[in-house]
Amino acid sequence: MTALRPERESDTSYGQQSYGVPGAFEEWSGGGAYGASPQPEPHASYEPVRDESFLPPVDEETVALRLPDPPPQTGGSTAGSPASHAAGRGGSAEGGRAARRKAAKRRHGRHGGAADTPSAAPAGSGAGSRSGAPLSRVExxxxxxxRKPGPAVVASRAIGEVFITTGVLMLLFVTYQLWWTNVRAHAQAGQEASSLQNDWASGKRNPGTFEPGQGFALLHIPKLDVVVPIAEGTNSKGVLDRGMVGHYAEGALKTAMPGDKTGNFGLAGHRNTHGEPFRYINRLTKGDPIVVETQDKYYVYKMASILPVTPPSNTSVLNPVPPGSGFTEPGRYITLTTCTPEFTSKYRMIVWGKMVEERPRSKGKPDALVS
Structure with a gap:
């Protein structure tokens, strides 16, 4: 049972020491300090001795009874030992209420919730970086x-950049070949045609023979809306790439001039790029006019036949009487040669025509150029 202990005479004879304090609760198990049941004396005074050194710590929070905290499960301490009771009440026999509060904060956080530690976040959620907590050096x-790309990613990026650069360069090259060369060639050919017409209008005479690259006539193909200067020679840079057509006038490939009484007037021109004057000669049909304009005369030819494909080495197409043209005897012929298929130079396409009219300029333009 729990009771107040009366003061005994023996207590005063040894320096007024007391083994009981009013308000304290003690556990008795069958007797006094060593098992003997105390018997209060009839004449004993019940005034308590207030020795402050033996007062228990005052609970500032409440004076009511409360259940002690569950004792910690540690080795070397039993549930009934004084140390376990002290640990259960406050976590420390010496810390008191302040120690219990600190322990509760450590266990449950400031507001009784789960501790706000990075370990509370799921692995890989990145909560530590979002909450502003600094990362460890290893992390x-x-x-x-x-974040650093691997070798495969770096290699794929490099290959992609090479492909993109190559594609851009190819696009620029195609643009140059298909568009810019035509623009430049048309300008150069137009300038040469204007120069010829000015010379003819001013009465300036040209010699009967011409230097390589020198313009001396104009070729008209009315059906294809083509008007292009004719220059001496078939050199690419000096003649063909400047948008003009060239006269075969060198070596074994030398052909006749339009004013000759008999012969084959052979011309070459680009089918694609650099002005492409012969791009659509495959559309000519039998009887279509082809006109050569010189300083003195107009020479009118009628388209006679076409050879769609032949090797570049077939120079017989320039003969005075070319085989395969349908001509059987010497005459005044014209031969147009160009590359085929389009955008290649693997084969040659041949168009032949026969002169049907020689008209002086003083009589005006021929009907083929008027209508």
Whole structure:
């Protein structure tokens, strides 16, 4: 039972020491301090001795009874020992209420919730970085390695950049070949045609023979809306790439001039790029006019036949009487040669025509150029 202990005479004879304090609760198990049941004396005074050194700590929070905290499960301490009771009440026999509060904060956080630690976040959720907590050096290195692209990614990026650069360069080259060369060639050919017409209008005479690259006539193909200067020679840079057509006038490939009484007037021109004056000669049909304009005369030819494909080495197409043209005897012929298929130079396409009219300029333009 729990009761107040009366003061005994023996207590005063040894320095007024007391083994009981009013308000304290003690556990008795069958007797006094060593098992003997105390018997209060009839004449004993019940005034308590207030020795402050033996007062228990005052609970500032409440004076009511409360259940002690469950004792910690540690080795070397039993549930019934004084140490376990002290640990259960406050976590420390010496810390008191302040120690219990600190322990509660450590266990449950400031507001009784789960501790706000990075370990509370799921692994890989990145909560530590979002909450502003600094990363450890190892974790920072790991994240840096994860962000760094691997060798395969770097290689694929390099290959992609090479492909893109190559594609851009090819696009620029195609644009240059298909568009810019035509623009430049048309300008050069137009300038040469204007120069010829000015010379003819001013009465300036040209010699009967011409230097390589020198313009001396104009070719008209009314059906294809083509008007292009004719220059001496078939050199690419000096003649053909400047948008003009060239006269075969060198070596074994030398052909006749339009004013000759008999012969084959052979011309070459680009089918694609650099002005492409012969691009659509495959559309000519039998009887279509082809006109050569010189300083003195107009020479009118009628388209006679076409050879769609032949090897570049077939120079017989320039003969005075070319085989395969349908001509059987010497006459005044014209031969147009160009590359085929389009955008290649693997084969040659041949168009032949026969002169049907020689008209002086003083009589005006021929009907083929008037209508």
């Amino acid at each position: 920072a290195r790991r994240q840096a390695r994860a």
